[in-house]
Amino acid sequence: MVEDTKIGVFLCDCGEVISRNIDLSGIRSNLEKISDVGHVTLSHYLCSQKEIELMGSEISEKGLNRVVIGGCSPQFCEVIFMEAMEKSGLNPYLLSIANIRDQCGWVHPGKTRATSKAARQIKMAISKARFLEPIKKETVSINRDVLIIGGGISGMEAAIELSELDHKVTLLEREKVLGGRLHQLYSLYPLELTPGALLAEKIEAINKRANIEVLTTAELLKIEGHPGNFVAKIQRDGSPITRNFGAIVVATGCDTQFPTERYGLELSDNIITQLQFERMLKSQEEWDKIPQKIGFMLDISDEYSRISTISALRNGLAAKRRFGGEVYIFCKNLKLDAPGLEGLYREARDEGVIFFKFGDGMPTISPAHGQINIQLEDLYLARELVTLSCDLLVVDEKIIPQRDFEILKSILNIDLDSNGFYQQANVHLYPVSSIRKGIFSAGSCRADLDFSDALADGRAAAQAVHQLSYSGKAWIEVEKLVVDADKCALCLTCIRSCPHHAIEVDHEKQAAKVIDLACQGCGICAAECPAKAIQHKGYTDNEIGAQLEFLEEAI
Amino acid sequence: MEKKRVLVIGGGIAGVTSALELAKNGREIFLVEREPSIGGHAASFCCKATDVCNKCSVCLVPERMKEVGIHPQISLLTTSEVREINGEAGDFRVKIVRKTRFVDPDRCTACGICSEVCPVESPKAISLPYPGVVPPAFVVDKDRCLRLQGQECTICQDKCPTQAIDFDQGPQEIDLDVEATIVANGFDVFDAREKAPLGYGKYPNVLTGLDMEERLLKDGAILLPSNGRPPQDVAFIQCVGSRDEHIGNGYCSKICCKYAMRFSRLLQYQNPEVKVTVFYMDLQNAGKGFGDFYEQCKENIRFVQGIPVEISQVSPDQLAVRYEDLSQGKTVEESHDLVVLSVGITPRKDARNLAGILGVNLGDFGFFDGLTQIENTSTNREGIFLAGCCQGPRDIPESIAHGTLAALRAVRTLT
Ligand SMILES: Cc1cc2nc3c(=O)[nH]c(=O)nc-3n(C[C@H](O)[C@H](O)[C@H](O)COP(=O)(O)OP(=O)(O)OC[C@H]3O[C@@H](n4cnc5c(N)ncnc54)[C@H](O)[C@@H]3O)c2cc1C
Ligand code: SF4
Ligand code: SF4
Numbered sequence: 001m002v003e004d005t006k007i008g009v010f011l012c013d014c015g016e017v018i019s020r021n022i023d024l025s026g027i028r029s030n031l032e033k034i035s036d037v038g039h040v041t042l043s044h045y046l047c048s049q050k051e052i053e054l055m056g057s058e059i060s061e062k063g064l065n066r067v068v069i070g071g072c073s074p075q076f077c078e079v080i081f082m083e084a085m086e087k088s089g090l091n092p093y094l095l096s097i098a099n100i101r102d103q104c105g106w107v108h109p110g111k112t113r114a115t116s117k118a119a120r121q122i123k124m125a126i127s128k129a130r131f132l133e134p135i136k137k138e139t140v141s142i143n144r145d146v147l148i149i150g151g152g153i154s155g156m157e158a159a160i161e162l163s164e165l166d167h168k169v170t171l172l173e174r175e176k177v178l179g180g181r182l183h184q185l186y187s188l189y190p191l192e193l194t195p196g197a198l199l200a201e202k203i204e205a206i207n208k209r210a211n212i213e214v215l216t217t218a219e220l221l222k223i224e225g226h227p228g229n230f231v232a233k234i235q236r237d238g239s240p241i242t243r244n245f246g247a248i249v250v251a252t253g254c255d256t257q258f259p260t261e262r263y264g265l266e267l268s269d270n271i272i273t274q275l276q277f278e279r280m281l282k283s284q285e286e287w288d289k290i291p292q293k294i295g296f297m298l299d300i301s302d303e304y305s306r307i308s309t310i311s312a313l314r315n316g317l318a319a320k321r322r323f324g325g326e327v328y329i330f331c332k333n334l335k336l337d338a339p340g341l342e343g344l345y346r347e348a349r350d351e352g353v354i355f356f357k358f359g360d361g362m363p364t365i366s367p368a369h370g371q372i373n374i375q376l377e378d379l380y381l382a383r384e385l386v387t388l389s390c391d392l393l394v395v396d397e398k399i400i401p402q403r404d405f406e407i408l409k410s411i412l413n414i415d416l417d418s419n420g421f422y423q424q425a426n427v428h429l430y431p432v433s434s435i436r437k438g439i440f441s442a443g444s445c446r447a448d449l450d451f452s453d454a455l456a457d458g459r460a461a462a463q464a465v466h467q468l469s470y471s472g473k474a475w476i477e478v479e480k481l482v483v484d485a486d487k488c489a490l491c492l493t494c495i496r497s498c499p500h501h502a503i504e505v506d507h508e509k510q511a512a513k514v515i516d517l518a519c520q521g522c523g524i525c526a527a528e529c530p531a532k533a534i535q536h537k538g539y540t541d542n543e544i545g546a547q548l549e550f551l552e553e554a555i
Numbered sequence: 556m557e558k559k560r561v562l563v564i565g566g567g568i569a570g571v572t573s574a575l576e577l578a579k580n581g582r583e584i585f586l587v588e589r590e591p592s593i594g595g596h597a598a599s600f601c602c603k604a605t606d607v608c609n610k611c612s613v614c615l616v617p618e619r620m621k622e623v624g625i626h627p628q629i630s631l632l633t634t635s636e637v638r639e640i641n642g643e644a645g646d647f648r649v650k651i652v653r654k655t656r657f658v659d660p661d662r663c664t665a666c667g668i669c670s671e672v673c674p675v676e677s678p679k680a681i682s683l684p685y686p687g688v689v690p691p692a693f694v695v696d697k698d699r700c701l702r703l704q705g706q707e708c709t710i711c712q713d714k715c716p717t718q719a720i721d722f723d724q725g726p727q728e729i730d731l732d733v734e735a736t737i738v739a740n741g742f743d744v745f746d747a748r749e750k751a752p753l754g755y756g757k758y759p760n761v762l763t764g765l766d767m768e769e770r771l772l773k774d775g776a777i778l779l780p781s782n783g784r785p786p787q788d789v790a791f792i793q794c795v796g797s798r799d800e801h802i803g804n805g806y807c808s809k810i811c812c813k814y815a816m817r818f819s820r821l822l823q824y825q826n827p828e829v830k831v832t833v834f835y836m837d838l839q840n841a842g843k844g845f846g847d848f849y850e851q852c853k854e855n856i857r858f859v860q861g862i863p864v865e866i867s868q869v870s871p872d873q874l875a876v877r878y879e880d881l882s883q884g885k886t887v888e889e890s891h892d893l894v895v896l897s898v899g900i901t902p903r904k905d906a907r908n909l910a911g912i913l914g915v916n917l918g919d920f921g922f923f924d925g926l927t928q929i930e931n932t933s934t935n936r937e938g939i940f941l942a943g944c945c946q947g948p949r950d951i952p953e954s955i956a957h958g959t960l961a962a963l964r965a966v967r968t969l970t
Contacts, residue, residue: 015666015716045664045717076691079625164967190928304846337809337839339928339947342798343919346805357860379860382884427843428612428952447843455929460956463963467579 005130006038008064009122010055012046012071014101021105023115027070027122034126038062047077052084059088066094066129070122072101091134093538098125120551127546135537138478140517142228142469143246147172149220149408152180153451154443155251156202157458158465163209165466170243171206172234173216178203180253181444186278188451189314190340215241223248223411227438227518228474247438247465250408250422251458254444256397259301263395265365270372270392274311277394281318292325295374295390299332300362301398305448306335308396313344315394316353327353328388330363330376338450356386365393399448413501414439422446432461436501437518440464478516480537481526485511487533494525494534558583558628559969562649562733564637564909567595568951569943570739571619572958573965578628580966585731586623587635591656591694592684594620595741597951599685601771603817605824610844611817612951617687624689631690632729633660640736640913644938644968647736651729655721660690662719667693669711669720675699681711681720685772692719735938735965738923739958740909742944745796745804745898753795754866755896760874761866763795763898764814776825779893781872785826786893790876791815792863793835797899806920808899809948812839815897816849819856832857832891834878866894900948915939922947932961940964 009031013019024042031040039062043051046069058064067085071077074097082092098121108114144167148155151173159169171178178199182188185195193201206212218236225231230248234241258273260266267273270291272280280287296312312329320327329348334355336342349355356378363376372393377383401420409416414434415423422441425433432440442461443454468474488511495503495512502518503525505511512534514525526536535541559582563570566588574584586593594616603611623629632653639650658669658681665683670693673679680699683691701708702722712720744765747755755761759780762770770777779786793815797808812835819831833856840849852858863878873890880887902921903909910917915934918924923945925931931947932940942961943954 015664015668017666017668047664075621161963165963302846304841304849306841309841333840334837335839335841336798336807336837337812337841339806339931340919342806346800359860379881383882428610428955429615431952431956448841452929456956456960459960459963463576463959466963466966467576470580 005036005066006062006064007034007036007066007068007126007129008039008055008058008062009037009041009068009070009126010046011040011042011122012069013042013044014072015045018071018101018105021108021111021114022100022118023111024070026115027119030119031122031126036130037126038064046071047080052080055081056084056088059085059090065090066096066132068096068098068122068125068129070098070100070118070125073099073103091136093135094129094132096125096129096132098122124547124550127550128543131540131542131546133537133540135480136478137475139473139475140228141473142517143230143244144168144469144472145170145243145245146247146249146465146469147220147230147232147243147245148249148251150180150251150253150443150445151175151178151214151216152251152253152443152454153182153198153202154253154454154458154461155180155249156206157455158249158251158442158462159212160202160205160209161459161462162465163206163212165462165470166211167466167469168211168213170213170215170245172218172220173214174219176216178206178214178216184275184278186281187314187318189310189344190452220408220411223413226515227436228469230438246469247440248412249461249465250412250414250434250439250441250445251443251461252402252405252408252445254421254448255400255402257400258395258397262300263365265367267395268367270370270390271365271367272392272394273397274308274315274394275397277315278311281315281322289391290323290325291319291391292323293328293388293390293392294319294323294325295328295330295372295388295393297330297363297365297374297393297395298334299396301396302448303332304335305396305399306338307399307448307450309335310338310341310450312394312396313341313348317344317348317351320348320351320353328356328390329353330356330358330374332358338452356380356388359383399444402445405445412436412439414441430464432457432464435499437520438468474517476516477521479514480516480521481514481519481523482535482537483512483514484533484535485509487531488512489531489533491530493528493530497528498525559735560585560731560733561965561969562587562637562647562731562736563739564736565589565595565739565741565943565945566593566623566631566633567739567741567943567954568597568616568619569741569945569949569954569958569961570595570737571616571623572955573737573739573942573962574623574629575619575626576959576962577965578626580962582628582966582969584629585632585733586629587632587637587651589634589636591633591658591692592688592690593623593631593633594689596744596765598688599772600768603771603814603821605820609817609820609848611814615951615955620689621687624691631660633690635729637909637912644936645734647733647938649731649733649736651731653727653729655724655726656692657695657720657722657724658693659719659721660692662717663690663692663715664717664719665691665693666716668714668716669693672710672714674708674710675701735940735968736913737940737942737958737961737965738909738913738915738934738945739942739961740903740906740945742900742948743903745808745901747795747896747898749802750795750896752865753792753863753894753896754868754874758866758868758874760868760872760892761894761896763896764811764818765898767818767895768814771821777822777893779872786822786829788830788891789819789822789832789893789895790863790891791819791831791833791895791897792876793833793838793897794862795896795898796901798836804899804901804920806948807839809839809953810950811897811899813842813845813950815895816840816852816856818895820852823855830857831855832859834859834861834863834876836860836862900944903945906945913939932957932964938968
């Protein structure tokens with residue numbers, strides 16, 4: 001407990017809503033008897049401008065050093081009260097709120113019992129207030145420079161976007177050239193532009209910007225430091241480079257794999273993958289013989305990928321236009337839930353591409369005499385058994401993680417999901433954030449994304465980075481989690497349990513140390529520490545204990 | 556530095572996201588919303604969790620709405636519409652008309668006294684649309700309020716302890732100077748009455764996906780409108796108003812397959828006995844984690860490929876669904892007690908009007924047209940950007956991403 005607490009209690013009636021069910025005046029006279037309560041008021045609307053100003057002057061005139069409020073939910077007005085305290089020169093964290101409206105007046109019938117509960121809630125808030133400690137806020141500097149790992153479409157897009165927002169960017173690429181998968185593709189739905197032309201456009205944009213540094217044949221070896229101020233050790237052509245960054249974007253793309261076991265077949269001259277087909281479409285020379293009947297097989301490697309539908313539609317149409325002949329698309333479900341795909345599907349049908357739909361029964365695929373025979377029960381033909389033969393069968397592939405995700409994951413200290421892709425902090429709310437502040441992932445390294453989505457992802461990552469570091473500084477709560485160096489046995493439990501990697505060893509003090517900018521305030525460390533060496537201000541053992549003790553006593 | 560000002564039109568999840576992103580980037584935002592409260596469609600949706608979260612993303616909305624409600628850099632202009640916009644990027648002059656809201660959100664403390672004294676019963680003519688509404692202020696139902704129907708009644712106005720209610724105030728004209736504008740006026744749900752043979756509006760037990768959302772949010776469960784009992788045998792009909800060239804909607808709405816599957820799971824979670832059939836053309840089951848969800852759905856839900864064209868009512872509580880059974884090659888009829896039409900997303904009916912005011916183009920199907928397919932937050936008019944379903948069908952996470960991107964584009968023109 002702090003010496004000489006002088007607590008101001010402000011009760012609010014919220015119109016006449018609270019006093020209808022709770023005897024506020026009764027509570028008020030009881031509270032006045034508590035020795036360290038220096039002031040009690042009852043107001044009609046505490047959140048009104050007038051009352052707030054009054055509250056401010058009471059704080060300064062009476063020298064109150066703790067504020068307790070009995071009223072509505074802190075969700076509504078907490079910020080207003082904190083502001084008022086700050087204006088009167090009191091640390092805004094010395095505030096404790098009892099929600100006697102939503103949690104009591106509104107929900108309990110019967111004035112006597114509601115009043116007794118409200119009185120207890122307020123007294124609990126008072127006992128907590130006695131132990132409250134101020135929390136300081138400080139400005140810390142954040143490096144505005146960004147490292148982007150991977151020079152595919154998501155990485156390049158993020159780089160261009162960030163550079164236009166005036167961030168200095170280092171774009172790291174393992175290969176000799178930028179572009180990633182763009183090198184392998186023949187066309188890019190929904191663009192008219194060829195992948196080659198798009199790549200040229202992006203590279204030109206990158207070269208034009210003085211604030212983008214491209215490091216090809218380079219790899220990340222090590223990351224030190226903290227969010228906002230990382231130190232990266234990079235290796236380029238065998239020689240080391242060190243750079244400082246505030247944030248890191250991982251955009252290393254994905255790999256593909258033909259699942260031989262699912263098909264029960266090996267790839268061959270006339271059973272090829274979409275990527276092989278694209279390569280053949282790109283270079284005219286490779287065709288020995290123009291295929292007259294081409295089949296595209298979908299939904300066997302991966303039933304749930306939109307990429308295969310898009311590839312089959314655009315490559316099927318391209319084949320039809322280029323070679324005439326027959327084009328078949330065999331599928332279970334066309335994934336058309338992206339802009340323009342329904343139109344592309346119609347176009348394909350209008351131009352004579354024939355679609356076959358199979359259900360849960362797998363089609364039989366049997367190569368014979370240079371042909372591939374396909375047999376399936378077609379759903380649209382009353383499950384009639386359809387037999388067709390193709391000169392060329394283009395098969396779908398599974399999107400899989402790259403082999404080195406595990407390595408990069410441990411360098412960056414972030415997580416992979418159950419399928420081995422980079423894990424988002426929250427798939428929906430923070431799709432490009434990782435569990436660590438300042439580290440983001442974008443593109444097909446985090447999910448099975450088609451081209452437009454991967455591009456959009458790169459931009460989203462850029463926005464997230466900009467958000468974090470645009471001003472070059474952050475206004476943060478400092479020492480919200482305090483480590484008592486005398487109690488800390490350096491057992492490292494906290495370091496292992498902090499999901500956000502916000503704790504490190506302070507070698508000077510021989511104790512754990514919380515990095516304020518990285519800390520997300522979850523409090524897990526405080527709960528886990530066996531020596532109780534970590535306290536979470538606002539939820540310290542003392543604060544909670546005082547409330548509990550009081551709760552028991554009152555019941 | 557003087558704060559750069561941005562206008563956002565429409566307070567659905569897309570507009571809300573753009574506003575927040577820009578505010579966090581130090582801009583000053585005017586968020587113009589036609590309705591008395593923000594949130595758009597998604598604010599009337601229900602959580603579809605069973606014993607696990609089914610990732611419908613509806614919970615992302617209230618948190619952001621609340622943030623907008625208290626953000627010091629965002630001014631909320633509810634019951635307002637943009638009438639004129641002149642000038643160019645960096646220097647737009649905007650005329651806004653703010654109709655009276657009757658209840659001043661800055662004064663209303665949501666104490667509820669007005670509703671208590673209102674003489675109109677079940678429902679009251681003045682109420683809080685739902686807990687957590689932003690701004691947290693009561694709303695007058697114009698069709699039920701005696702005063703607004705021409706009778707003498709000022710009870711609520713007299714009793715309001717903060718004098719927040721004022722029936723006499725007329726519309727207000729507001730002039731603003733802004734540097735950029737983000738359009739996020741959203742979508743209209745397809746009106747299932749246009750498909751008369753499906754019997755929506757005629758048979759009480761034919762509901763739409765939107766009805767399901769609203770009923771679940773309000774009552775926490777689905778009961779048959781005809782008799783108030785829980786349904787036993789439910790059919791979902793996909794692609795109602797989507798993927799349909801005949802009515803000019805040749806696009807997939809993206810959201811209906813997913814919500815139908817989530818509803819199906821929820822119905823069976825609430826009552827494991829209930830039978831569910833989903834009639835579909837192609838199931839849109841792509842997306843991170845969605846394949847696994849579909850696999851679980853397949854265990855207890857019957858998926859039938861083929862879209863019914865006609866529904867009739869055989870008894871007050873039974874509907875007959877006629878469809879072409881592709882596996883048998885003939886038309887069959889089966890009975891269900893509840894049919895849910897999975898309606899999709901269509902452009903706002905007044906999109907053309909707004910497009911005219913803004914001087915931006917409409918594209919395919921009547922959605923706002925992005926500058927290119929990948930620069931789809933930019934428009935033909937510099938300084939005016941698009942966010943969310945006004946540009947084409949999107950789910951909530953995608954609307955959030957699009958709203959974020961629009962904000963990013965706007966930031967770029969401002970710097
Ligand atoms: C039945 C149904 C179920 C769905 N379920 C899900 C689901 O489970 N999960 C999911 O992720 N998505 C779902 N969706 C999709 C989701 O509704 C949309 O992604 C989301 O609501 C789009 O937000 P928005 O801001 O673009 O549009 P809206 O929500 O339509 O918001 C637009 C806002 O703009 C206002 N406005 C309109 N015109 C003007 C004007 N001229 N001036 C000022 N303001 C204006 C409107 O009042 C509204 O507040 C569903 C959709 C439907 C139809
Ligand atoms: S509060 Fe959470 S984020 Fe902060 S240091 Fe402790 S465990 Fe890490
Ligand atoms: S999401 Fe499903 S129901 Fe909706 S339009 Fe697309 S295919 Fe039809």
